[in-house]
Amino acid sequence: MKQLLGLILVAIFLIGGCGSDSDKLKKDTHEYELAKALAEKHSYLDPDQNNVLVKTNNFKLTVGEVITALFEGMGNRIDGLKDMPAENLKQYFENISERLAEQKMLLKKADAAGIKVSESEVDSLLQFQYERAGGVERFKSMLERTGVQMDFIRRDLEKNRKINRYLETILEAQLEISEQELQQAYNQDKTATVRHILMNTQGKSEQEKMEIYQKMEKILAEAKSGKDFATLANNYSEDPGSNTRGGLYEDFEQGAMVEPFDRAAFSLPVGEISDIVETQYGYHILKVLDRKKDTRPYDQVRSELLKEVKNQKRKEVVPNFIEELKQQEGFEIVSYES
Structure with missing residues (x-):
């Protein structure tokens, strides 16, 4: 029942119409065959049509892009989508599309703001993942079992770090914590x-x-x-x-x-x-x-409190900022019938 807290953003967008050929799935590929199987439950997901799932004023997210992203992130587990009931499948695609689209929107904003993430930072983030998994070999073994590529992990870590840095920069004033807030949290x-x-x-x-x-x-x-x-x-x-x-x-x-x-x-x-x-x-x-x-003296726990209160404020401020940004960007998820 305990939940893992953290900012995890993914993006995809839903809208009527068809996407470009550049992100269209190629025939005779695993991705294409999967999309064809899913289209038997929801014709809108047909890879030949490559319909748009989400649109904004600046970009569109298509079926081909979403399927490709799912393949990269899920590896050999993706075929499990074939067994998902039609109603659940539609809800799943709507949710993952929205999250993936949010990521794409925020990455564009971060790039426009000149936010950079170095290779050494990605190395450091990857090292943390190794430690959580119990070592490099166990982590690589996990990737081999799931069919997820190391290149995807590195790109994903870089994207999330870039988004977090952008949010920290743009929301710096809103995320400031006063001494009064720390005292209230301590009590x-x-x-x-x-x-x-x-x-x-x-x-x-x-x-x-x-x-x-x-x-x-x-x-x-x-x-x-x-x-x-x-x-x-x-x-x-x-x-x-x-x-x-x-x-x-x-x-x-x-x-x-x-x-x-x-x-x-x-x-x-x-x-x-x-x-x-x-x-x-x-x-x-x-x-x-x-x-x-807490029975410990305030001075002893102040730094810990600062981190906790900032994380809590972040959970309140960031979703509100993203919703405002979506309105400004004309973020629209397409409603479609089976």
């Missing part, structure tokens, strides 16, 4: 301990989700009537990380959980039981057992 609760009950809704239909919600309402009524919450969690919760421990999560830091769960854990009074909380995983009921503040 906030640092960790929370809760018990919770989860009923999973991932992959469920709307009808199934409604039935699950009704079950959760009955469980919530039991909890608020005074029944032992730990026993209810053991009996009903579908969270494998806690459903044998009375739904217990101890001393997790603020921001460690998905946002709706995190917000409830750090805003609900200690001892209280939440209403039903929905996250990407399903429906939750929380009981807050305890919260703690």
Whole structure:
């Protein structure tokens, strides 16, 4: 349930019409054959038409570009798209197209602003990836298994670093942190301990989700009537990380959980039981057992706080900036029928 935080941007654009021949997929290639297979579910994805998926005032993103980008990033896992239900496939393409298009838009802005990333910086970023993977050989072995090329990894690292540097430059004033903000952050609760009950809704239909919600309402009524919450969690919760421990999560830091769960854990009074909380995983009921503040001296944690508060502000400022930029650029995702 813990989420990996960070700025990950990808780009593609949806619009009516056909793209240029320069990004059209070539026949008798794996990319072309895949696009043909996907077009059986959504004819708009036909590689021969090379329809536009996203447009702005300055560029268009086509089916050919998106398929090519997916091949580079997914390697031999891409054939799994053939098994995706038609409804899910359309939503997937809309999401990935929007993200890829955002990346393309921001890269153009970064290039226009003269933002550069050196080879040595890319080497340093790549070294960090090696360390996370457990060493160079393990990282390369992973790439071999997935069929992803090292050149793609280097280009992707360079793109993301360029975008981040552009955002840091253009939003520098908005991302400044005052001493008052740091003091406020220091005085906030640092960790929370809760018990919770989860009923999973991932992959469920709307009808199934409604039935699950009704079950959760009955469980919530039991909890608020005074029944032992730990026993209810053991009996009903579908969270494998806690459903044998009375739904217990101890001393997790603020921001460690998905946002709706995190917000409830750090805003609900200690001892209280939440209403039903929905996250990407399903429906939750929380009981807050305890919260703690940081006991270390302020001077000792100031640099750590500065990083945390800046990251939080960045999560608020950057999406707003991107949405404003999309409006200025005439960013449009094409709606199409199967």
